Amino acid sequence: MRIASWNVNSIRARLPVVMKWLQESHVDVLAMQETKTMDETFPVAEFRALGYEVVMSGQKTYNGVAIASRAPFSNVVKGWNGKDLSRVLAADVNGVTVINGYLPHGGERGDEAFEHKLQFFRDFRAYLDRTYERSHCLLLVGDFNVAREPRDVWDPDQLQDAIGYMQEERDSLDQLYGWGFVDLFRRFHPDQVQYTWWDYRMNMFKRNMGMRIDYAWGSEVLAGMTVDCMVDVEPRRWEKPSDHTPVVTTVATHQLES
């Protein structure tokens, strides 16, 4: 089973690009973030035409998450503790609990949103602590809006005070990671410098000045079943791209069957 995560930056603006990529990649599951539309206006029919069923949890203009799957899924949970309905969406597919997260951007130091971002990471870690056993087959994917390590940004010295790489943000990300996750891209590509997001401005993509802020993190059990995790840069090169590109995880789910 292949599970992708992609911040599409508006599903309606991105529909041609997303449809093209789905037809080429044939992933089984696509977890999307920043869909930026209400559930009533989500383009469900286009996904169904390609054989995907969709569950979405969105709002007008901002945020929004969705999961499209060709495999049957169950136990859909919108939000966590009944809040952040447009940021967190979970579903079980082939024995894997997929949690799709769009974690807060946070803005600059001093912004109210910045403190909220740090608090979100703390609270979300606590939520995972009380909700899932460490032995659970769990895959947390999404746009976490923080880079983990110096090699995950184009210039760690210059970006010390940049959104997504400030020390407080990285500490918060580490705290969430400390639940017991494995960074699956890093496991399979220990030395690769690879970003998942490039600012639209200043030709940042052409200059490959980006950050790795989109992840697939697995529990130990899930990591043991994972055979690959890669970043597909191609759709970032296409016409009218998202500023993010997909992260694709391949899980050997046959180990769960029988």
Added chain:
DNA sequence: ATGGTTGTGCAACAA
């Protein structure tokens, strides 16, 4: 250089 680009939705804000 406090810039630049994209999306939503039609001014201003978020990313």
